Amino acid sequence: MDIQDHITARVREAVKKIFDADLETVELQPTRKDFEGDITVVVFPMLRLLKGNPQAIGEQIGSYLETHVAEIDRFNVVKGFLNLVICDDYYLDFFGSIRKQEQYGYVTPDPEGKAVLVEYSSPNTNKPLHLGHIRNNLLGYSVAEILKAAGKKVYKTQIINDRGIHICKSMLAWQKFGNGETPESTGLKGDKLVGNYYVIFDKEYKKEIEELVAGGMNREEAARQAPLLLQAQEMLRKWEAGDEEVVSLWKTMNQWVYDGFDITYKNLGVDFDSYYYESDTYLLGKDVVEDGLQRGIFYRKEDGSVWIDLTDEGLDEKIVLRADGTAVYMTQDIGTAIQRVKDHPDIGGMVYTVGNEQDYHFKVLFLILQKLGYEWAKSLYHLSYGMVDLPSGKMKSREGTVVDADDLIVEMTRTAAEISEELGKLDGYSEEEKEELYRIIGLGALKYYILKVDPKKRILFNPEESVDFAGNTGPFIQYTYARIQSILRKADETAHHSDIKNIVLHEKEKELLKQLEAFPAVISSAAEGYSPAVIANYTYDLVKEFNSFYQNVSILGAEEETSRAFRVQLAGKVGEVIASGLRLLGINVPERM
Incomplete structure (x- = not known):
């Protein structure tokens, strides 16, 4: 049980003992920076059940918790907000438990669990991939990696429009x-x-x-x-x-x-992991339509075309077979979904990474599959995303005005090279090392800039703005990781392995530990919402917290050996979590910058 669940249970216990009342929910939030505390219990919602002054109610619950909950060191109440200070030992025990975990925050997959199929890319074979495909690929790949980190078995696939x-x-x-x-x-x-x-x-x-x-x-x-x-x-x-x-x-x-x-x-x-080709799938689904006709799910019009009526569900009538018997896109999408489950019987859900212009199509597709009686159809998700624009305007494939994916990757590498050279951060690098670093920084900038935005939002992509070594950017996060690696290289060997006991935490150390503690919940939230932006923005917050720690607390210059060892190990764990967060976004980290 994590600390939030533990406190929730003990607050309910306190209310039962003191007021003989049963709380259905307990509202917790991080304590505001301008008050002492780590976790705040919001008293006001309890007033629907408990009669009295919120300040007095908070004081009574706080006294009970301070006495009965070992993890709570002290408390204060401010206008109906019960602020709890969690003791240092809790955070030190937590750090001890994660210190040697190689993939902290990741959930071990259940070998008997259902798999998720994630479809992305899905290009046409009449043109190269462009900037829009880049957002599609980055989203689909990242969501697949996040689902794996959350303990899901994942199949990555695409359907290629080759006809x-x-x-x-x-x-x-x-x-x-x-x-x-x-x-x-x-x-x-x-x-x-x-x-x-x-x-x-x-x-x-x-x-x-x-x-x-x-x-x-x-x-x-x-x-x-x-x-x-x-x-x-x-x-x-x-x-x-x-x-x-x-x-x-x-x-x-x-x-x-x-x-x-x-x-x-x-x-x-x-x-x-697999590829589907429209030239193989475009005839799929016709037999399903015939079966649906027999069962009354579809109906035939006078001209011979076959339709489904979804008006009761707030949609419209949708054609699934033309009068001449040929399939429409909906028909083959129905057939392809069913075929995928035949190919992978352990599939329990699918994620379709497709632009938001297809929102209606997927509402209809998912509803038809549910009406056909497929249980897994309830676990289908359209990862809908907005367009990517450039300062120069909209792209058009036919007119050859698209931003080619390969050209953009080269451009990002070149921009990273120019900015890195200007900042003079590359003394002692060979040309080969520089080229690899430029590639890592350029791609990191591109991926982070796109993935930090909620998928549903439209993006105006500015290459130069993305390769900034300050602010909410990939290079800023990569630079912080490289700074941590420099600290670890300078630390003596004993600092990496000493056991940590009996230290009083600096407030900046405690804030960093609280940020680390949130990582498993962040992965879970990103997986539930199919949103890499949750991981991206958590990683940025962690980096900001580390930089505040770095500026306020001496790491290698700490007077006490135990404090120095703890801070080195803490920095090392932060570096690991930064790398993990970026890895879930498909971003590499440089050891030096």
């Missing part, structure tokens, strides 16, 4: 204008090469539209009748019919893209 008219547009443009170019002949990553042809298609298509309009056709008709579009549609029909030449080109160009994606994923530091 459809947009893929055929790139293929057709390469056929017409590519002159046999390959990634090897051009020196370009395969996803970039294919993306270039998607842009070329759009430019040539627009030219054809203008020519048709100039010839007297109205613009809407011209957009439908442009020869390039008609040829792309014919290519899609051939692909669906299994035409050998089209399928062969499709396989070749998709492989170019996959090879390019793999490089980007490696540079970004994300990974996957």
Whole structure:
């Protein structure tokens, strides 16, 4: 039982003994900085049950706790707030218990527990990954790591949109204008090469539209009748019919893209346990719809299309099968979810990392799966996130104005190099060490800037602002970690291993211990809310608390050997938790900066 639960139980006990009343809830909060105390019991909500002056009630409960609870050293009451001072021994015992834990705060997975499947990235194979994909990947990867730290078994997956008219547009443009170019002949990553042809298609298509309009056709008709579009549609029909030449080109160009994606994923530091391809899944779900028809979950309209009526649930009617019998996206998403549970029978829930423009789609999907009777459908979650904008404005793939993920990673590394050189923090580093450090700082800046924001909020991403060595940034946190490692290197060996006994805690030591104590609850909260921002902002608060400790308390210069040893070990544990917090965000830490 942690201290909060323990105090809650003893406050209830006190109220029962003193007032013969049963409290349903006890409101606790951290004591305000301007009052003495560690944990505050809020008395005012008790007045619904207890009659009397809140100051007097607080005094009576405080006296009982001081007498009967060993962990409470003393108390004070301020206007109905009962402030409890927790004794030093409690915090020293706590520190002793976590001192040698290698993954403090992490929960050991239950081998019999249900798994969670986390889907993220899920790109199209007609263009490289861009800034929007970066937010998607970072969120999905971090949530997967946080769920693992909270004791869940996790499968990381993605579904790759590798079929459809947009893929055929790139293929057709390469056929017409590519002159046999390959990634090897051009020196370009395969996803970039294919993306270039998607842009070329759009430019040539627009030219054809203008020519048709100039010839007297109205613009809407011209957009439908442009020869390039008609040829792309014919290519899609051939692909669906299994035409050998089209399928062969499709396989070749998709492989170019996959090879390019793999490089980007490696540079970004994300990974996957499995892959699903839309070319395999787009026919899934049709049999489920037929079964749902038989059970009255779906209904057929006069034109032959199949629908579900969700108006009683506050949604609308949704088509699940077209009149010609072809599937819509909803159909294949139903089928893919069911297939995933067949592939991993231990799945108890799924997390879909998809932008907020798809909020309605997932409400409908989850509700349909529940109506179909799948128990795990109650544990589906849409990790919805806002767009990422740049100071220069919105990105458009067709027009080639997106911020390429690879280019952004290079830019972040370059920006980290420039700022690091200006600050002059790299004396004694080899060029190789500098390059690795720039990469760690640049990627850390990018990831932290994006993940510290609540996923639902839109982000205006400013690369230079993110690589700041002061404030709520990745580099500031990394720098504090490196400072701690410097202290640990300078400390003598005995300080790292001495047992800690009989010391009086400085208030800054106590505040740091309270911050460390919160880490397991923070992981649990981040997992429950699917929010890396909870971890990011906790880690920043821990770093601020450490820096306040560092400025107010001498670590290596402490007069007493026991105090010096304790402060070295405390700094070391703080460093470990900083590294753990950043690791859950996919961020590495440098040993020196």
